[in-house]
Amino acid sequence: xxxxGDLISYADYYQGELIxxxxxxxxxxxxxxxxxxxxxxxxxxxxxxxxxxxxxxxAISEYLKCNIENVIVGNGAVEIINNIIHLFKRVIIxxxxxxxxxxxxxxxxxxxxxxxxxxxxxxxLENLEENMxxxxxxxxxxxxxxxxxxIEIEExxxxxxxxxxxGGFLLLDxxxxxxxxxxxxxxxxxxxxxxxxxxIIRAATKFFxxxxxxxxxxxxxxxxxxxxxxIELPWSVNALADCAGRYIFNCKDYIDKSKRYIEAExxxxxxxxxxxxxxKVYTTHTNYILIKLLNWDEEFVxxxxxxxxxxxxxxSSFDALDKSYIRVAIKDRDKNLRLIKSFKELERL
Amino acid sequence: xxxxGDLISYADYYQGELIxxxxxxxxxxxxxxxxxxxxxxxxxxxxxxxxxxxxxxxAISEYLKCNIENVIVGNGAVEIINNIIHLFKRVIIxxxxxxxxxxxxxxxxxxxxxxxxxxxxxxxLENLEENMxxxxxxxxxxxxxxxxxxIEIEExxxxxxxxxxxGGFLLLDxxxxxxxxxxxxxxxxxxxxxxxxxxIIRAATKFFxxxxxxxxxxxxxxxxxxxxxxIELPWSVNALADCAGRYIFNCKDYIDKSKRYIEAExxxxxxxxxxxxxxKVYTTHTNYILIKLLNWDEEFVxxxxxxxxxxxxxxSSFDALDKSYIRVAIKDRDKNLRLIKSFKELERL
Numbered sequence: 001x002x003x004x005g006d007l008i009s010y011a012d013y014y015q016g017e018l019i020x021x022x023x024x025x026x027x028x029x030x031x032x033x034x035x036x037x038x039x040x041x042x043x044x045x046x047x048x049x050x051x052x053x054x055x056x057x058x059a060i061s062e063y064l065k066c067n068i069e070n071v072i073v074g075n076g077a078v079e080i081i082n083n084i085i086h087l088f089k090r091v092i093i094x095x096x097x098x099x100x101x102x103x104x105x106x107x108x109x110x111x112x113x114x115x116x117x118x119x120x121x122x123x124x125l126e127n128l129e130e131n132m133x134x135x136x137x138x139x140x141x142x143x144x145x146x147x148x149x150x151i152e153i154e155e156x157x158x159x160x161x162x163x164x165x166x167g168g169f170l171l172l173d174x175x176x177x178x179x180x181x182x183x184x185x186x187x188x189x190x191x192x193x194x195x196x197x198x199x200i201i202r203a204a205t206k207f208f209x210x211x212x213x214x215x216x217x218x219x220x221x222x223x224x225x226x227x228x229x230x231i232e233l234p235w236s237v238n239a240l241a242d243c244a245g246r247y248i249f250n251c252k253d254y255i256d257k258s259k260r261y262i263e264a265e266x267x268x269x270x271x272x273x274x275x276x277x278x279x280k281v282y283t284t285h286t287n288y289i290l291i292k293l294l295n296w297d298e299e300f301v302x303x304x305x306x307x308x309x310x311x312x313x314x315x316s317s318f319d320a321l322d323k324s325y326i327r328v329a330i331k332d333r334d335k336n337l338r339l340i341k342s343f344k345e346l347e348r349l
Numbered sequence: 350x351x352x353x354g355d356l357i358s359y360a361d362y363y364q365g366e367l368i369x370x371x372x373x374x375x376x377x378x379x380x381x382x383x384x385x386x387x388x389x390x391x392x393x394x395x396x397x398x399x400x401x402x403x404x405x406x407x408a409i410s411e412y413l414k415c416n417i418e419n420v421i422v423g424n425g426a427v428e429i430i431n432n433i434i435h436l437f438k439r440v441i442i443x444x445x446x447x448x449x450x451x452x453x454x455x456x457x458x459x460x461x462x463x464x465x466x467x468x469x470x471x472x473x474l475e476n477l478e479e480n481m482x483x484x485x486x487x488x489x490x491x492x493x494x495x496x497x498x499x500i501e502i503e504e505x506x507x508x509x510x511x512x513x514x515x516g517g518f519l520l521l522d523x524x525x526x527x528x529x530x531x532x533x534x535x536x537x538x539x540x541x542x543x544x545x546x547x548x549i550i551r552a553a554t555k556f557f558x559x560x561x562x563x564x565x566x567x568x569x570x571x572x573x574x575x576x577x578x579x580i581e582l583p584w585s586v587n588a589l590a591d592c593a594g595r596y597i598f599n600c601k602d603y604i605d606k607s608k609r610y611i612e613a614e615x616x617x618x619x620x621x622x623x624x625x626x627x628x629k630v631y632t633t634h635t636n637y638i639l640i641k642l643l644n645w646d647e648e649f650v651x652x653x654x655x656x657x658x659x660x661x662x663x664x665s666s667f668d669a670l671d672k673s674y675i676r677v678a679i680k681d682r683d684k685n686l687r688l689i690k691s692f693k694e695l696e697r698l
Contacts, residue, residue, distance in 0.1 A: 002583075003583060005396065005397035006399070008399050008401075008403065020396070023396075023397060025395065025396075029395055035388075039384075042384045045560075045562050046559065047561055048352075048354035048355075049560075050355070051354075054357065075582070076582075078582055079585075107435075107579070209395050210394050210395065211395070211396060211588075212395065212587065230456070233425075233428055234351075238587040239561025239563075240587070242561075
């Protein structure tokens with residue numbers, strides 16, 4: 001199982017509705033009013049979406065506070081990752097990370113260099129500097145999946161320097177950006193450089209709780225936008241995703257409320273989980289938590305939790321992690337309490 | 350302008366709503382009840398679509414009368430075309446045809462061999478046989494865009510034989526299938542061969558009047574399904590497109606009504622257009638008509654029609670066609686009458 005969120009495959013194991021701790025979606029659900037907005041936009045389905053997505057890209061540029069000329073959109077963040085990888089010869093990734101970075105590179109027959117995160121899952125900049133070659137693409141999850149760690153601002157700047165010194169490109173996958181503490185925004189940092197040699201990908205998927213709508217977007221350097229346009233598929237964003245994008249980024253109250261909510265639940269869940277014996281809980285800056293199992297393997301824990309109606313993410317499919325890791329999403333208080341209850345039962349097994 | 354349907358770019362030229370004769374969509378609009386269905390499916394957006402699209406593929410297999418194991422789905426027909434082209438070394442296309450066949454091949458750096466249709470736009474099988482090489486992919490529009498011609502059943506079988514003799518693959522782009530007379534169904538023809546070496550692509554876009562929903566699907570050989578799965582992007586079909594697909598293929602009355610409607614309007618429009626002087630009207634099996642302008646060029650006619658509130662498709666962007674061709678969609682009676690009126694005015698210019 002390469003990805004979370006595949007509940008259909010486990011529906012037979014539990015009488016009742018499964019709670020999905022395997023995909024990392026805002027527990028508050030999508031912004032209020034979106035349903036009404038999409039109902040009113042039904043007629044957009046009978047035309048092709050604007051092939052240039054002018055209004056959507058404008059809404060995104062205002063949300064990101066960047067120029068519309070730097071904005072591209074795609075069928076989920078993964079399509080943008082895919083297309084940018086297509087444009088390079090060699091891809092450097094750090095592991096463990098989202099499996100699609102490597103998978104998409106393999107699809108195009110690209111050379112892939114895998115470097116290990118340090119033991120605390122921070123970047124190994126020394127190793128990066130030694131291995132970075134002319135024109136390489138470096139893809140970094142920020143925060144990284146499944147570790148939940150965000151790159152420190154100084155580290156990020158150093159990584160960028162290393163990449164630029166070799167005329168390479170730094171692609172930041174920031175699909176979980178809005179869940180993070182507001183200590184910095186990569187868009188601010190790189191707008192001074194006019195995004196030269198850098199791309200920052202985000203998505204409606206996680207924070208706006210819309211994995212079904214498939215809306216990814218990115219702020220990238222203008223010369224890369226040109227290259228990107230030459231290879232992207234036409235009309236890759238569904239017309240209702242286009243409409244949704246023009247609505248959700250203006251939902252300021254929802255955005256603030258979601259940030260506060262996740263911050264509080266993150267604190268609560270980290271504290272409660274830290275009391276459980278037999279697991280090591282990693283610090284997280286986002287809405288999921290990586291856990292090392294000290295006494296059991298992922299299969300045992302997965303099926304124990306499944307019996308309780310909870311689906312967690314087994315992590316051995318992530319390169320550099322073995323069967324002793326699982327990842328859990330941060331959800332609403334009731335569900336988080338059920339997770340803790342299951343962990344407490346596990347503790348006794 | 351590589352594609353039709355880009356009305357936003359011309360909105361300033363006409364006070365009032367433009368009528369889009371440039372994209373070839375069922376004038377009856379989507380099936381009744383779809384809006385209600387999508388409203389009821391709003392909550393699917395908060396989960397990832399089923400990564401295997403099990404229910405959707407089942408609905409398609411029942412509609413196509415083929416096995417679910419042969420069915421793949423994509424973000425519009427164009428994504429499936431893209432991915433299948435990715436799997437081959439050399440692509441043969443006949444021109445003029447949908448520009449994306451060549452464009453997608455170029456994106457992947459594939460060799461492209463372009464052969465010309467015969468003067469009546471039928472297949473040049475002799476030329477195909479001479480040029481087909483081991484393992485080539487042959488992509489054919491059936492009916493072809495922009496010519497509107499469907500391949501005769503015997504020609505299709507011969508083309509398949511030529512392709513199979515060289516261990517190649519025949520990809521039929523049948524995005525306009527349901528508009529055609531019901532003289533044959535490629536699915537029937539190739540199901541005897543278990544779809545060995547053949548793929549048949551269709552879409553919700555044109556016949557179900559849902560270009561905004563981005564739902565393409567195909568029936569292909571099982572070994573190709575395996576190859577395809579290795580390279581396709583995850584969750585490429587939006588959750589509401591997934592729901593729509595499970596609904597629309599069961600709308601039998603709508604399907605029948607649409608077929609009869611288009612048949613009648615095609616007959617009417619062909620007859621009326623044949624009375625216009627200064628144009629040559631090509632026979633069509635589908636819902637659009639290729640027209641050769643004998644006295645004007647496409648620019649002149651395009652802006653004359655735009656002044657009347659009509660957007661037609663200029664065709665010089667199609668390889669092998671020059672500035673003396675336009676393409677018009679078959680729409681409802683009122684709109685078709687407006688088209689005829691504009692042609693009658695053109696006649697006098």
